[in-house]
Amino acid sequence: MSVYALSVIVVTVLLLIIGKRRKSKVLLGWGIASLALLLITVGPSFISGFMDGFAEGVSAR
DSSP states (O other): OOHHHHHHHHHHHHHHHHHHHHTOHHHHHHHHHHHHHHHHHHHHHHHHHHHHHHHHHHHHO
16 A cells, blocks of 8 residues: 555544544544545446456466
8 A cells, every 4th residue: 555545544533533533523524525536536446356356366266
């Protein structure tokens, strides 16, 4: 996992936790936007990795 992906995960978690505890709609909104960015950037690589692993498992049988 790259440094970019890890930093986006950490920032997303921090924004969501701090926004929830302080009941700040601005921080919570930024947390949701960061979560959307995380899904857009990391999601496709996760899906392709899952498909590659599934194909290797099927071909191993």
